Amino acid sequence: MSITRKKGPLYLQIKKIIKDRIMHGVYPLGTTIPSEPQLEKEFSVSKMTVRNAVQELAQEGYVEKRSGVGTTVIRNTSLSKLSKGKRFTELLVENGHQIRKQLLHTSWMNNEPDSPLYQHFGSRCLKVERLYWLDEQPYIHYVHYLASVFPQTLSLEGLSLQSLYDLIEEYGIELHNFRDSFTVSSANEDTAKLLQVKPQSVILERLRYSYDIDGNLVEYSQGFYNTGLQHYLVNYDV
Template sequence: MGLANLSRNKRPLYLQIMNILKDRILHGVYPLGMNIPSEPQLEQEFDVSKITIRNAIKELAQEGYLEKSSGKGTKVIRNASTSKLSKWKRFTEVLVEEGHQIHKQLLRAEIVTNDVGTEPYQLFGEHCLFIERLYHLNDTPYIHYSHYLSMQMSNIEQSDLNDQSLYELLEENGIALEKYRDEFAAATAPSYVEEILHVKEGTPLLKRLRYSYDERGDLIEFSKGYYNTVMHNYVVNYDS
């Protein structure tokens, strides 16, 4: 696992590390019932002090993700987050429960100028933050995401996007999402997306459009995702 990027000029290091470790738990990098790397290993990976690692682990233990046992290491005891929006589980959580690993790869993050007449232009105006990411399912390209965000998120550091949930980053920046609207369709992807996903030209994919709103009803994020469902169907599980 590569060295994680931390910012030395913003929120406390232990909270940054906590979020990175939580993201790994939620995406199956650290499986349920297994130990996470030892404290010395994490100190070396993140290049921080012992107390910083211990504080990060303490936070995750308090949130119910980890259990620390003397002489036995620190074990993952929960790998699902809680959502205040609904009772459905995130799709990635379903995959992790099935034993899969999800790895996120940042392809691009920058302020872009939207073309007149396009949906991003209609939603956000001339400029917005554009984030392009690729999700790997067990090391194979699976989902391609294009995120368009309001300019109020233009201060997000690129290093954060490598290791953290986008929605957690929004929350850390004081933006709580209260409502989603998802639209699904069968569609072919642009040629560059087909190339990234390693699918043949014209292959039908699942296309998901998502509109994410804050508590005032303002649109914060618009995203477009292409899923190669030949590898795995899109699944939604509901808890009663």
């Protein structure tokens, strides 16, 4: 796994990578993460760098260090202020599934005045395209569009691991309201190829609009789910 000082402190990068693996079931609840010497070798860093990363995870309640046992995963759900409930991926991990994110494409877009994106974000927005794998089978094709609240010098490479909502929080933006809509759709050629289904196959399409406390649209996303692989579940608590 490649890390570089250009992206910030090495221990924080390692912490994010390990946390992502925990959140997506690579290191399941109750199991131990690799030993410090193994992590030192994987990331080519010092013992102190690894220890600082693990200590951060322990302070946040994700792992617990036990003498003679190792470092055990004790929590695999988010404490993000952005969500009062559990994310769909967290529910899948709780049920023993493993989720892997693959970054397909990132770019800054110049929106045409007559386009829907211009109406949402104005002349410029950030596009992030990702594929989610469920137990090593392609499951969700996501295209995210973000308001131009980030500097153009932002490094996009780390988005293969980082949650978009964590990134938004890092820039001091609090998402206050979400609006989701669902529809039955058909897979176009690109999505069909990514999800390994036939073109025009019936899939679930999810649209999400995320707003800040002032009602400004921060994120607009399109998600395409192969529900033949795993149903998408929505629980409403009264």
